[in-house]
Amino acid sequence: MGQYVVRRLLQMVPVFIGATLLIFLMVHVMGDPIAGLCGDRQCDPATATRLRQEFGLDMPVWQQYLTYMGNVFTGDFGTAFNGQEVTELMSTAFPVTLRLTIVAILFEIVVGVTLGVLTGLRRGRPVDTGVLLLTLVVISVPTFVTGLLLQLLLGVEWGWIRPSVSPAAPFGELLLPGLVLATVSLAYVTRLTRTSIAENRRSDYVRTAVAKGLPRHRVVTRHLLRNSLIPVVTFLGADIGFLMGGAIVTERIFNIHGVGFQLYQGILRQNTQTVVGFVTVLVLVFLLCNLVVDLLYAVLDPRIRYA
Amino acid sequence: MLLEVRDLQVEFRTRDGVVKAVNGVSYGVDAGETLAVLGESGSGKSVTAQAVMGILDMPPGRITGGEILFQGRDLLKLREDERRRLRGAEMAMIFQDALSSLNPVLTVGDQLGEMFVVHRGMSRKDARAKAVELMDRVRIPAAKERVKQYPHQFSGGMRQRIMIAMALALEPALIIADEPTTALDVTVQAQVMDLLAELRREYRMGLVLITHDLGVVADVADRIAVMYAGRIVESAPVHDIYKAPAHPYTKGLLESIPRLDHKGRELYAIKGLPPNLMNIPRGCAFHPRCPLAQDLCRTDVPPLYEVTGTDTTRHSACHFWRECLHG
Numbered sequence: 328m329g330q331y332v333v334r335r336l337l338q339m340v341p342v343f344i345g346a347t348l349l350i351f352l353m354v355h356v357m358g359d360p361i362a363g364l365c366g367d368r369q370c371d372p373a374t375a376t377r378l379r380q381e382f383g384l385d386m387p388v389w390q391q392y393l394t395y396m397g398n399v400f401t402g403d404f405g406t407a408f409n410g411q412e413v414t415e416l417m418s419t420a421f422p423v424t425l426r427l428t429i430v431a432i433l434f435e436i437v438v439g440v441t442l443g444v445l446t447g448l449r450r451g452r453p454v455d456t457g458v459l460l461l462t463l464v465v466i467s468v469p470t471f472v473t474g475l476l477l478q479l480l481l482g483v484e485w486g487w488i489r490p491s492v493s494p495a496a497p498f499g500e501l502l503l504p505g506l507v508l509a510t511v512s513l514a515y516v517t518r519l520t521r522t523s524i525a526e527n528r529r530s531d532y533v534r535t536a537v538a539k540g541l542p543r544h545r546v547v548t549r550h551l552l553r554n555s556l557i558p559v560v561t562f563l564g565a566d567i568g569f570l571m572g573g574a575i576v577t578e579r580i581f582n583i584h585g586v587g588f589q590l591y592q593g594i595l596r597q598n599t600q601t602v603v604g605f606v607t608v609l610v611l612v613f614l615l616c617n618l619v620v621d622l623l624y625a626v627l628d629p630r631i632r633y634a
Numbered sequence: 635m636l637l638e639v640r641d642l643q644v645e646f647r648t649r650d651g652v653v654k655a656v657n658g659v660s661y662g663v664d665a666g667e668t669l670a671v672l673g674e675s676g677s678g679k680s681v682t683a684q685a686v687m688g689i690l691d692m693p694p695g696r697i698t699g700g701e702i703l704f705q706g707r708d709l710l711k712l713r714e715d716e717r718r719r720l721r722g723a724e725m726a727m728i729f730q731d732a733l734s735s736l737n738p739v740l741t742v743g744d745q746l747g748e749m750f751v752v753h754r755g756m757s758r759k760d761a762r763a764k765a766v767e768l769m770d771r772v773r774i775p776a777a778k779e780r781v782k783q784y785p786h787q788f789s790g791g792m793r794q795r796i797m798i799a800m801a802l803a804l805e806p807a808l809i810i811a812d813e814p815t816t817a818l819d820v821t822v823q824a825q826v827m828d829l830l831a832e833l834r835r836e837y838r839m840g841l842v843l844i845t846h847d848l849g850v851v852a853d854v855a856d857r858i859a860v861m862y863a864g865r866i867v868e869s870a871p872v873h874d875i876y877k878a879p880a881h882p883y884t885k886g887l888l889e890s891i892p893r894l895d896h897k898g899r900e901l902y903a904i905k906g907l908p909p910n911l912m913n914i915p916r917g918c919a920f921h922p923r924c925p926l927a928q929d930l931c932r933t934d935v936p937p938l939y940e941v942t943g944t945d946t947t948r949h950s951a952c953h954f955w956r957e958c959l960h961g
Contacts, residue, residue: 529691531734537689538729539800540722541752549748550737628739629784 328625335618339611346610347399347603351392354599395603405600407593413604416589421608424585426498427577428570430505431512435563439513443520443559444552450525459521462514474507474580491582504581508574512566519562523555530554557627564620568613572606635703636840637686637725637808638662642700644681644864647693651912655681657864658700660938663840665807668831670843670851670872672887673861674908679844682861683810686842687727688717705807723753726801728811728830732793736785742769742796743781749803768799772829791822798830802837809834810842815850827854848891852876860884863909863919866938870948880941880950880959882924918953926954926961 370378379385383394398405404413446455465473481503482490492500527533528551536550575587582588586605593601625631644656656678663669671679684690686702688709702709704725709717729735737745746768747761756764762781769777772795785793794814801809814830815823831854834841845851851858852872859869860883868881879885886904906923909915915922921931930953939955941948952958 531729531731532737534689535729535735535800536737538687538721538727539749539752540718540720541748542718545752549740553739554737630738630786 332618332622335621339614342614343607343611344396347396347607348392350603350606351395351599352388354597354602355388355391357597395600399604399607404604407598407601413600416601417604417608420584420586420589420605423583424571424574424578424587427501427505427508427574427583427585428567430498430501431509431570432563432567434506434509435513435516435566439516440520440556440559442517444524444547446517447521447524447555448528448547450521455521458517462517465510465514470507470511470576471580473510474504474577477503477507478580494584501583504577504583507580508570508577512562512570516559516562519559520555523558524551527551527555553627557624560623560627561620564616564623565613567616568609571612572609635662636665636667636705637842638701638703639682639686640701640703642682642685642702643698644678644685644690644695645698646695653911654914655695655864655911656685657914659861659864659866661859661866661869663808663842665840666835666838667857668834668841668843668855670845670855670858671861672845672848672851672858674846676908676911677861678864679861680812681864683727683812683842683844687721687725687810688714689721689727719753722749722806723804724806725808725810726804726806728794728797728801728809728814730813731817732790732797733785733817735797736793738785741782741784742788746781746796746800746803749800753804764803768803769796771802771833772796772799774799790818791826794818794822794826795829798826798833802833805837806839808840808842810844812844813846814843816845816847823850830854848887860887863914864911865919865951866949867920867951868949869938870941871946874944874946874948878959880948880955881952882926882954882958883920885958886923918951926952926957928954 376385383391386394395405402414404417406412407416442458446458449455478490481487488503489500492504532554533546533551536546541550571586572590574583574585575591577583578585578587579591586609589601590605592598593605638660639662640660642656642659643654646653646655659678659682661669661671671682673679681690681695685695685697686704686709690697697710700710704720709720712720736742743762743765746765747756747758750756750761750764751758766777766781769781774780774792774795780788785796788796794817798814801811811830815826818826827850830841833839841854843851843855855872857869858872858875859866860875860881861867862883868875868879868884870880875884876888879888883904886902889902890904892901904923909919909922917933918924918927918931918936921927924931934953936951936953938949938951941950941955941959943959950958
């Protein structure tokens with residue numbers, strides 16, 4: 328087990344190098360970052376040259392990459408063009424996005440799993456058909472539509488919430504954005520749980536549990552649910568990484584200054600340091616989530632052992 | 635009578651039509667008695683058992699008629715929570731495939747102990763001690779260590795012992811074993827069957843043994859009930875049936891057992907296939923496959939005749955049981 332974890336952590340090193348290189352090159356081919364700095368006008372050639380020298384952009388790409396990596400290992404992710412350290416941007420953006428992700432994941436677990444269990448146990452009944460249709464609608468409607476619509480209704484028309492989130496982004500204000508961010512995954516969690524429950528409900532060990540004279544709630548929670556949650560946990564784990572990086576739309580709608588917002592700004596301004604830094608951290612988060620999921624697997628299903 | 639099933643009728647409503655799985659089954663088991671229910675797949679033997687236990691999938695299953703008297707009470711008239719209290723405590727069931735019938739993610743100790751926690755309100759620690767005790771009873775070596783293991787860490791025979799231990803846990807009055815040895819190696823089959831028979835004697839429980847293995851039956855059963863197309867076609871004490879079957883179907887079953895003294899000869903098989911339960915033949919359900927069939931069999935459903943002329947109680951649902959018995 329311990330060896331397995333170490334091996335998995337070591338595997339992250341090449342992934343880390345590969346990911347950074349790839350993103351570095353991708354940002355590089357997007358064009359000249361200096362060109363966009365002076366607004367609509369052409370930059371003064373002298374200023375442009377000076378800036379290129381200052382940021383090391385006159386060096387060949389491989390050298391730029393090596394310099395960058397050298398700095399990264401000393402904890403220096405570079406500076407954005409506005410002079411702010413990228414690490415500083417990260418330290419403000421990641422906690423905000425993390426809170427948003429936590430809200431979203433909680434919605435997925437509580438609402439998604441509950442709905443999944445309810446519908447899975449009543450397959451083919453009106454509740455089931457209703458929820459199934461609803462999930463279909465939610466999956467088909469893009470996030471920016473649900474987001475803007477809810478913002479308009481709850482925030483502007485009825486005034487139940489603040490339409491945009493304050494810079495501190497406390498949990499209370501993140502409830503609606505969290506829900507919007509969660510919607511699509513929530514629908515998937517519901518469907519996944521439903522299928523899993525419906526399938527396992529006919530299994531032999533559930534029949535045994537009933538034949539043992541266990542009360543219904545015990546049969547469902549202790550025997551049925553635990554076996555049915557294994558695929559759901561996999562999905563949720565992968566989703567954490569996805570939610571942290573994929574909140575660009577939601578963060579834009581509600582004006583949340585999180586990871587998505589910073590990434591968007593970085594791409595817009597062709598700021599290599601910001602984009603590469605943020606994406607690299609996201610890649611690492613993704614890998615860690617996957618590792619945790621694999622370990623959780625073994626906890627949920629004792630038949631799985633890692634050596 | 636400990637258990638008396640009277641004229642039980644069960645059907646399944648499916649998209650393709652109504653499957654009449656059980657059509658008027660009656661049988662009884664006394665305390666301390668073993669009844670073997672014999673029949674091909676689809677003859678309704680497992681469905682009857684599940685109806686007795688109250689674990690039929692409803693819907694699509696539906697009990698459309700009959701009574702199930704257990705210790706004098708009609709189970710079909712009890713509320714669900716009253717039936718639940720009986721399950722496991724007063725009547726228990728052993729299933730065919732122990733690996734899929736045990737929960738893969740719980741230790742066997744948890745699954746055994748659960749009986750005591752739920753039905754007897756014991757603490758988890760006491761229940762664990764009871765689980766070890768039970769595993770000792772069914773002769774699982776190193777019970778103290780193995781109680782913490784999961785079902786997949788046991789061999790097939792050991793798993794079936796755990797199923798037996800689980801059924802015996804609260805010393806129920808009735809045990810229904812649904813093909814308990816079918817999934818096991820032949821060498822292990824005998825051990826498990828002997829254990830079951832021995833424990834049944836010790837606790838003086840009634841046992842309903844569902845099987846299609848005639849070899850198993852001869853050793854342990856007191857009475858045999860043969861089922862075909864959802865009906866009992868013959869019931870008799872075990873030795874009478876082996877000596878002289880009173881139904882052509884039973885006769886066919888007995889003749890299809892491989893015998894050493896018939897070595898080299900072609901093995902007998904009952905011709906034809908079991909009937910489609912959505913469309914059971916008119917008259918006697920067995921008539922299309924029966925060597926004795928007459929016109930009467932195609933039109934009239936045979937009642938369960940009492941077989942006279944023997945000193946034991948026997949029944950046969952054949953118009954021509956006399957011919958069968960003496961022919």
